[in-house]
Amino acid sequence: MLVSTDVNAVAIQATRLVVDGERSDVVRGDLFSFFQPKPFFDVIVFNPPYVPTDDDEYQKSLVERDISASWAGGQNGREVTDRFLRTAMPYLRENGVVYLVVIELNDVDDTIAFATNLGYQCDIAGERAAGIEKLYVLRLQKNTTRL
Numbered sequence: 604m605l606v607s608t609d610v611n612a613v614a615i616q617a618t619r620l621v622v623d624g625e626r627s628d629v630v631r632g633d634l635f636s637f638f639q640p641k642p643f644f645d646v647i648v649f650n651p652p653y654v655p656t657d658d659d660e661y662q663k664s665l666v667e668r669d670i671s672a673s674w675a676g677g678q679n680g681r682e683v684t685d686r687f688l689r690t691a692m693p694y695l696r697e698n699g700v701v702y703l704v705v706i707e708l709n710d711v712d713d714t715i716a717f718a719t720n721l722g723y724q725c726d727i728a729g730e731r732a733a734g735i736e737k738l739y740v741l742r743l744q745k746n747t748t749r750l
């Protein structure tokens with residue numbers, strides 16, 4: 604079963620055109636707000652709004668949920684990413700994996716430290732340059748060795 608979520612109505616429409624099938628669903632909502640906090644997911648993939656933006660632009664994106672929600676990441680571009688990391692754990696199966704896109708401007712080492720502190724085991728699954736951005740994909744799993 605594949606479930607896709609987004610806050611933006613147009614993104615939801617576009618996703619419905621691409622993801623279509625009996626074993627898939629597309630729901631509109633903020634992060635995991637649509638779901639009960641139960642470990643439903645084997646794999647969670649998130650390409651968040653990661654561009655550093657001033658607080659006004661970030662707050663406006665939260666209210667309007669328009670195209671600006673696709674980039675406005677607030678301070679260090681980390682507002683949505685950090686909220687996602689704080690929220691995701693209960694929805695992930697014991698051996699589940701999260702793949703999360705970050706950019707250099709988000710401070711990759713600090714993002715990994717933040718995730719590690721929350722109880723994830725974290726490494727860089729991939730990286731590539733894309734225009735002016737250096738993109739990374741972080742792979743996160745529940746750290747079962749933590750005391």
Ligand SMILES: C[S@@+](CC[C@H](N)C(=O)[O-])C[C@H]1O[C@@H](n2cnc3c(N)ncnc32)[C@H](O)[C@@H]1O
Binds near residue numbers: 610653
């Ligand atoms: C960088 S774009 C990625 C678009 C597309 N999913 C992709 O991977 O190419 C970020 C997407 O996250 C959505 N988004 C922003 N804040 C969100 C939130 N709190 N919960 C769910 N989706 C959110 C935006 O509307 C936008 O579609």
